[in-house]
Amino acid sequence: MVDLLPETLQRWQAVEAVAREHFLRSGFGEIRTPLLESTDLFCRGIGEGTDVVGKEMYSFSDRGDRSCTLRPEGTASVVRAAVQNGLLSQGTQKLWYSGPMFRYERPQAGRQRQFHQIGVEWLGAGNARSDVEVIALAWDLLAQLGVGGLELEINSLGTPEDRQAYREALVAWLEQRMDQLDPDSQARLTTNPLRILDSKNPATQALLEQAPTLADALSPDSRHRFAAVQEGLTALGISYRLNPRLVRGLDYYGHTAFEITSDQLGAQATVCGGGRYDGLIGQLGGPATPAIGWALGMERLLLVLEAAAQADPQGPAARLVRPQAPDAYLVNRGDRAESAGLSLARALRQQGLMVELDSSGSAFGKQFKRADRSGARWALVLGDEEVERGEVRLKPLNQQSEESTVALSGIAAMVELLRSR
Ligand code: ATP
Ligand code: MG
Numbered sequence: 001m002v003d004l005l006p007e008t009l010q011r012w013q014a015v016e017a018v019a020r021e022h023f024l025r026s027g028f029g030e031i032r033t034p035l036l037e038s039t040d041l042f043c044r045g046i047g048e049g050t051d052v053v054g055k056e057m058y059s060f061s062d063r064g065d066r067s068c069t070l071r072p073e074g075t076a077s078v079v080r081a082a083v084q085n086g087l088l089s090q091g092t093q094k095l096w097y098s099g100p101m102f103r104y105e106r107p108q109a110g111r112q113r114q115f116h117q118i119g120v121e122w123l124g125a126g127n128a129r130s131d132v133e134v135i136a137l138a139w140d141l142l143a144q145l146g147v148g149g150l151e152l153e154i155n156s157l158g159t160p161e162d163r164q165a166y167r168e169a170l171v172a173w174l175e176q177r178m179d180q181l182d183p184d185s186q187a188r189l190t191t192n193p194l195r196i197l198d199s200k201n202p203a204t205q206a207l208l209e210q211a212p213t214l215a216d217a218l219s220p221d222s223r224h225r226f227a228a229v230q231e232g233l234t235a236l237g238i239s240y241r242l243n244p245r246l247v248r249g250l251d252y253y254g255h256t257a258f259e260i261t262s263d264q265l266g267a268q269a270t271v272c273g274g275g276r277y278d279g280l281i282g283q284l285g286g287p288a289t290p291a292i293g294w295a296l297g298m299e300r301l302l303l304v305l306e307a308a309a310q311a312d313p314q315g316p317a318a319r320l321v322r323p324q325a326p327d328a329y330l331v332n333r334g335d336r337a338e339s340a341g342l343s344l345a346r347a348l349r350q351q352g353l354m355v356e357l358d359s360s361g362s363a364f365g366k367q368f369k370r371a372d373r374s375g376a377r378w379a380l381v382l383g384d385e386e387v388e389r390g391e392v393r394l395k396p397l398n399q400q401s402e403e404s405t406v407a408l409s410g411i412a413a414m415v416e417l418l419r420s421r
Contacts, residue, residue, distance in 0.1 A: 097118070146316030163217075380414075
């Protein structure tokens with residue numbers, strides 16, 4: 001688990017601001033649920049046979065002897081909240097969330113034990129067009145952030161019946177080849193055989209090349225549905241790759257499943273993952289309601305954004321991750337100047353300007369160096385002489401402008417100058 005420090009958070013906030021606007025424009029409202037839920041919610045929602053429930057949850061007994069779990073993902077909580085608050089009787093719900101998630105995993109680049117997701121859940125969305133809209137929502141957000149080089153992978157997991165038929169076929173096929181499977185996959189053969197499909201073991205992957213595929217097991221209806229999703233994506237100009245091995249780590253998915261990956265991330269390549277979960281709401285005690293959603297990992301998104309910013313220093317990603325420079329840096333020295341400086345900084349901040357007040361009391365030269373480094377376009381200069389005359393000097397930094405002198409009381413004139421481009 002890592003601390004997030006101001007420099008990092010400035011970039012996070014820039015991303016979050018873009019996401020918030022994007023969701024607002026698309027009719028999604030924000031929901032915030034508790035970080036702590038009853039353990040049972042995730043066991044029922046995500047599935048006992050999954051890695052998340054089987055080995056990654058932070059669970060403990062509280063003082064009332066109830067088993068609690070720090071949420072490992074957002075969907076189950078959002079569905080619980082929608083059911084408990086009766087939201088589903090008010091029509092479809094388009095919801096987004098962001099915040100920390102907790103999974104006991106092996107920490108490495110792009111993988112933490114506390115990580116952060118931004119996600120959406122569209123409850124009550126049943127037709128293939130909603131799959132397309134939800135995928136486009138993720139794709140367009142990433143495009144707007146200026147992240148390039150992404151690949152969208154999609155698959156259909158079909159209906160529970162399709163999966164049951166496929167599971168049997170796959171198990172029968174793999175049982176003949178037990179000796180060629182890695183130990184993890186051997187264990188999954190009884191607990192969660194579909195998860196073998198996304199084994200990271202190269203030998204298992206090679207073996208699976210020959211295995212029966214889920215696509216072959218889909219019913220005609222499931223096939224039609226999947227074809228409609230693909231046509232919809234094509235109509236929007238969103239290119240995709242079919243990945244018959246994409247099964248996703250949580251049991252609740254059916255029909256459309258998708259992931260967006262980046263070539264910048266090494267082994268932890270998936271930035272965003274999601275899919276349809278028509279059975280989950282009913283399973284968690286709500287009315288049978290189709291739904292689809294996705295979640296993206298903030299830490300991985302930021303890694304991709306930083307790579308994009310380096311590759312194109314003038315591009316949108318670079319603008320987004322660049323620290324925001326103050327409008328003015330206030331250089332001040334001497335007793336009276338320092339008092340006047342504090343009042344001036346305060347007055348300008350009240351007018352909405354970002355003002356950095358040097359409070360070091362060090363020599364003017366040192367303060368000017370820091371002013372340059374701050375990236376501010378202007379230095380406001382206050383020495384005891386200026387205060388004596390009731391004035392402040394505005395000295396341009398990093399730009400071509402005339403130096404000027406303004407009355408200390410002339411806040412409006414100062415604001416105008418500092419805002420001029
Ligand atoms: P992975 O295969 O990388 O473990 P996942 O399928 O477990 O991912 P999801 O549950 O679909 O991940 O979560 C959606 C996104 O959240 C992922 O695509 C990833 O960007 C991010 N994410 C998941 N687990 C972690 C983690 N431990 N640390 C950082 N980000 C994570
Ligand atoms: Mg995982």
